[in-house]
Amino acid sequence: MNKPKIISLMGPTASGKTAFAMELYDRYPIDIISVDSALIYRGMDIGTAKPSKQEQQKYPHKLIDICDPSQSYSAANFRHDALAEIETSLKNDRIPLLVGGTMLYFKALIEGLSPLPAANSEIRQQIEEKANKLGWQAIHEELKKVDPISAQRIHPNDPQRLNRALEVYLISGKSLTELTQNSGEALPYEIMQFAIMPEDRSILHQRIEKRFIQMLEQGFEQEVKVLMQRSDLHLNLPSIRCVGYRQMWEYLNGDISYDEMVFKGICATRQLAKRQITWLRGWKQPITWLNSDNINATFNNLF
Template sequence: MTQLNGGQPFVICISGPTAAGKTQLAMDLFERLNGRIISVDSALIYKQMDIGTAKPSAAELARYPHALVDILDPAQSYSAADFRHAALDLIEQAIAQQQVPILVGGTMLYYRTLLGGMSNLPTADAAVREALQAEAEQHGWLALHQRLASFDPQSAARIHPNDPQRLLRALEVYTLSGRSMTELTESQEPGLQWPSYQFAVAPADRKVLHQRIELRFDDMLQQGFIAEVEKLRARGDLHLDLPSMRCVGYRQVWQYLDGDISADDMRAKGIAATRQLAKRQLTWLRSWPDLHWLDPTQVNLADEAWSTLRDKFATRPQMWLKKP
């Protein structure tokens, strides 16, 4: 585990699977620290998507401001590179103001690019993507995959022809830069320059997590999740291939509104998709070093995290502790 000297700048990272209790821990630490919460969530960036993303309430956001929440329209795209640049700026601002950056969220790709660095890939370009999408509709995804193989066989070997999101990204990178994704990933930007203390929040018992996921999905439905998606669908400019509409739950509710699946199937598929997301998140986390695991069923998350962090403030506590 990275050792942090009291009074020196550092970053707190709170990750974990969906529905585990990450957000509440971040807010509890905010109460005790002179901190700044930065969201690490690819769904919370979108406006008008509150219920299905389990976004903190307006009252909670007023009391515990979260950076990188409600920053984009659902029709827009946001890459891991976009997140990295924005998060680094916010972390620098917080440290300059003697605040502790408290990063919280479950988008593991965002964490990986921030903590471990990333290749110098160009950001997403809507016009290029639209042109590639139109070409795919005319000639088929297999034709685009064959083109990718002609200049980037390594990426083509990794990306299945039926994986349009990754295929589009690889072709987009080449179109924008003139260099293949494989070539660009060889030049890596450095990781986070400040030491980080990393917590992972997750029940040790997988059944408990599955129960939490099911209860939260049902709660979302009771809060008006279907009406939220119906309003987004009625805009006319959104579709299921957009990153925003690929967020867990939104696709299933959209399909229900289209009449493609029943209400029972929508619920079952939404819960199953959320469980698959949690499984992927846990797989990522188990491969990461230096994680301090917190089980919300065994400990008080805030007290356990605080006891772990207290000695980090020993030298100059007035710099980091919340002022009365």
């Protein structure tokens, strides 16, 4: 029995994924499902390059604006929600098109997730109490002893992920790295995987810089000011650590100058793109690469 077909369109930030997805929506019976860990947050529109309200009306995107910035949202949450959206799309005789640059979400969806122990509020509280006394750097050092690979991957100022990684070890006696080596249930569909980016990396860098400047002109500073007025948001949250938001937050906090914010914001976005490309270069499944300077010609020959 043939598996239902779905399409994934991956690529680094500013490579043109969203614009191309909208073009495809005009030509094929597709449903756009966002695979982006920043677009999930409500009230974070400009700095995430989220499609405008007008664009979303014309080109509906699933899994956008589904979380408050104070909430956490895991790869497991994404897999659950994405599978539900895929099933709905297929039942309506449409083609699910997964579009985004959060490679961890794609990996969780396509390869499945390892069975990890459920959260334990008592252990989490113990870790937090220790962090309040000794600092999260001490928690990071503790994690380094039991799971050096996770410690290398997780920033010392990321309490949510530090807590979870250490919690997993304290509950199971096994490291997060060890447990995640065994994938869970694989995706029950046939997936056509595409990746989009310019052939010349310098073009991508130019696009990143241009887009960041456009965000500033569109009111990015005011958007972050509104977020800062909330007492429940802070720099350690995954939402505020999104590229651009952290740098703008630091500027508005008086920690860096305006010019430093712009420079650091552009550099952080370029580093994100580099990480995304590295993920894609090492992708296990076969990928068809599309040149973002000539997408349609390449795609039409394959679809």
